[in-house]
Amino acid sequence: MKPSPNLDMLTPALRARFDAMIAHYPVKRSALVPMLLYAQDELGYLTPEVISGIAARLELDELAVREVIGYYSMLRLHPAGRYHVQVCTNISCQLRGADRIWEHCRARLQLENHQTTPDGLFSLEEVECIGACSWAPALQVNYDFHQQLTPEKVDEILDGYRQKGASS
Amino acid sequence: MPHSAEIRIVSRRFGNPEARTLAGYLADEGYQGLEKALAMTPEQIIEEMKVSGLRGRGGAGFPTGMKWSFVPKQSAKPKYILCNADESEPGTCKDRLVMEWDPFSIIEGMTIAARAIGSQQGYIFIRGEYRYLFAIVDRALEEAYAAGYLGKNIRGSGMDFFLYSHSGAGAYECGEESALMESLEGKRGLPRLKPPFPAIVGLYGGPTVINNVETLATVPHILRGGGAWYAAYGPPKNGGTRLFCLSGHINQPGVYELPLGFPLERMLQEVGGGILGGKPLKAVVPGGSSTPILTAAETAGLNMDYDSVAKLGTFLGSGGVVVLAQDTCMVKFALRIIRFYRHESCGWCVPCREGTHWLAQAIGRYHDGRGRASDVKLFEDVAANILGRTFCPLGDAAAMPILAIVRKFRAEFEAHATTAACPPAATTGASPAANETRRP
Ligand SMILES: Cc1cc2nc3c(=O)[nH]c(=O)nc-3n(C[C@H](O)[C@H](O)[C@H](O)COP(=O)(O)O)c2cc1C
Ligand code: SF4
Ligand code: FES
Numbered sequence: 001m002k003p004s005p006n007l008d009m010l011t012p013a014l015r016a017r018f019d020a021m022i023a024h025y026p027v028k029r030s031a032l033v034p035m036l037l038y039a040q041d042e043l044g045y046l047t048p049e050v051i052s053g054i055a056a057r058l059e060l061d062e063l064a065v066r067e068v069i070g071y072y073s074m075l076r077l078h079p080a081g082r083y084h085v086q087v088c089t090n091i092s093c094q095l096r097g098a099d100r101i102w103e104h105c106r107a108r109l110q111l112e113n114h115q116t117t118p119d120g121l122f123s124l125e126e127v128e129c130i131g132a133c134s135w136a137p138a139l140q141v142n143y144d145f146h147q148q149l150t151p152e153k154v155d156e157i158l159d160g161y162r163q164k165g166a167s168s
Numbered sequence: 169m170p171h172s173a174e175i176r177i178v179s180r181r182f183g184n185p186e187a188r189t190l191a192g193y194l195a196d197e198g199y200q201g202l203e204k205a206l207a208m209t210p211e212q213i214i215e216e217m218k219v220s221g222l223r224g225r226g227g228a229g230f231p232t233g234m235k236w237s238f239v240p241k242q243s244a245k246p247k248y249i250l251c252n253a254d255e256s257e258p259g260t261c262k263d264r265l266v267m268e269w270d271p272f273s274i275i276e277g278m279t280i281a282a283r284a285i286g287s288q289q290g291y292i293f294i295r296g297e298y299r300y301l302f303a304i305v306d307r308a309l310e311e312a313y314a315a316g317y318l319g320k321n322i323r324g325s326g327m328d329f330f331l332y333s334h335s336g337a338g339a340y341e342c343g344e345e346s347a348l349m350e351s352l353e354g355k356r357g358l359p360r361l362k363p364p365f366p367a368i369v370g371l372y373g374g375p376t377v378i379n380n381v382e383t384l385a386t387v388p389h390i391l392r393g394g395g396a397w398y399a400a401y402g403p404p405k406n407g408g409t410r411l412f413c414l415s416g417h418i419n420q421p422g423v424y425e426l427p428l429g430f431p432l433e434r435m436l437q438e439v440g441g442g443i444l445g446g447k448p449l450k451a452v453v454p455g456g457s458s459t460p461i462l463t464a465a466e467t468a469g470l471n472m473d474y475d476s477v478a479k480l481g482t483f484l485g486s487g488g489v490v491v492l493a494q495d496t497c498m499v500k501f502a503l504r505i506i507r508f509y510r511h512e513s514c515g516w517c518v519p520c521r522e523g524t525h526w527l528a529q530a531i532g533r534y535h536d537g538r539g540r541a542s543d544v545k546l547f548e549d550v551a552a553n554i555l556g557r558t559f560c561p562l563g564d565a566a567a568m569p570i571l572a573i574v575r576k577f578r579a580e581f582e583a584h585a586t587t588a589a590c591p592p593a594a595t596t597g598a599s600p601a602a603n604e605t606r607r608p
Pocket of ligand 2: 514517
């Protein structure tokens with residue numbers, strides 16, 4: 001018999017956090033979007049198991065949960081790289097040379113938009129404004145901001161993550 | 169670095185890490201606004217807000233006191249206060265600083281708003297990309313609960329108010345107030361039909377006030393110093409100061425707090441340190457990517473307040489002032505704007521979904537030099553047909569900037585149609601003023 005859907009794949013700390021979050025709303029479903037995002041942060045992507053588990057926890061149809069996942073650009077059904085490089089090319093960044101930064105990232109990582117390196121270390125994405133316009137051009141690696149970029153600075157940043165990835 | 173022309177009210181605690189703790193906040197006149205508000209009736213609080221002339225800092229510029237006054241006194245359903253911290257309008261990066269440096273000002277402002285409308289619960293909706301801010305905001309919330317500034321019977325006043333942070337997960341549309349409420353209810357961020365407006369039917373069907381981060385963070389200062397004190401910084405009906413995010417071709421980009429009505433020229437030359445590379449100014453986007461662009465000639469003598477900017481057919485919007493120097497390619501600039509709106513269109517209604525798609529493709533062809541110069545007129549027609557014909561304001565937000573850029577820089581588009589060179593050499597001179605008043 002298949003076990004009923006659960007959230008055992010998540011850390012106990014995150015499960016406890018979910019319990020606290022759900023209590024913040026008069027309607028349980030309200031916790032859905034942040035729960036999906038935090039689960040993804042732990043697992044790398046939204047696995048079929050965690051989707052079932054979250055649906056069961058909030059007493060929702062899996063289909064409803066999948067519909068929600070499809071709407072939000074940060075939520076994903078497939079793994080990204082361990083370091084997800086998100087380059088803003090929107091107007092404020094464009095005016096400060098974002099195209100050059102984007103091309104530089106593509107060349108350095110040998111990736112096209114939405115691709116992941118074979119070793120799984122890096123993935124690359126062109127993104128919309130990340131709220132760093134006055135410190136443009138900017139990118140985010142996972143949740144970390146890197147601002148006032150130059151190609152040289154990008155090299156340093158990427159090398160830093162490469163080393164971090166190798167040492168752990 | 170603060171500039172000497174700045175008047176730091178909402179940004180007064182920026183750069184002071186102490187102010188992130190309750191003790192540091194209290195030591196710097198924190199919670200004096202709430203003290204006063206607790207001794208006032210809800211009507212008196214709303215009156216003080218009206219006197220202040222504070223208008224929303226999120227985009228539409230609606231008077232805050234008036235917005236609060238629309239909430240019915242009696243309601244069978246609970247009332248809610250929401251803080252819009254979705255900050256996703258390209259060119260805007262100020263709310264992030266308020267959350268980073270002064271989280272208690274948002275909590276205090278929301279508590280005062282709750283007292284004014286009789287709400288006992290609220291949420292701070294923060295865009296998912298701003299993960300690092302959750303640690304700061306959640307810590308402040310925890311401290312506020314622990315010290316009795318949130319929760320039951322706040323400071324012995326008999327007032328209850330519960331406030332929580334909530335993460336988005338990437339969607340510009342969720343910054344639109346009704347889409348934000350849908351998202352907070354655990355759904356896709358599709359906008360709701362209005363009316364009813366949120367003040368009557370909002371989150372979970374209850375009366376809801378939704379305000380921008382900066383708007384709410386300004387509230388404690390208004391209560392502390394008085395509405396008249398705050399209003400005096402700006403021209404009539406344009407009370408106070410606001411955070412301007414200077415970006416683009418400017419020597420000292422940054423977020424600066426300046427009184428409303430501050431001359432744009434001084435903002436660029438003095439505060440912003442002049443145009444990058446000493447080049448001539450070509451154009452300015454006054455309030456985030458959705459606000460119609462102004463040519464350099466139009467900006468002459470312009471004061472940056474809601475009403476002066478509106479006279480030129482555009483808006484102060486979200487406070488994102490994007491500066492373009494003379495050699496900027498306007499076709500490329502327009503293309504990046506429309507690609508953004510195409511990406512963010514939720515696809516619900518046809519003019520927005522199809523229009524943004526068509527425009528992005530057609531402008532892209534021009535940019536590659538594969539267009540027909542005479543087709544420029546079609547850009548105007550398509551954009552004009554989106555305007556006012558969509559379910560939510562995102563359609564307008566996409567159409568307005570494109571219409572303005574095409575009308576004001578038409579010759580540049582025509583020249584680019586047949587060359588991939590960027591910007592087309594023929595058009596780097598003065599902007600074609602003759603086209604500025606053209607209508608389709
Ligand atoms: C597509 C769209 C996106 C918006 N994004 C934001 C946003 O990120 N932050 C914000 O404060 N207001 C945003 N707004 C405006 C909100 O709908 C709403 O007017 C605002 O939060 C009200 O607060 P205020 O009166 O304090 O300005 C957006 C509006 C639209 C149409
Ligand atoms: S205008 Fe655009 S974003 Fe708004 S509902 Fe229609 S398709 Fe969706
Ligand atoms: S446009 Fe790149 S961070 Fe805003």
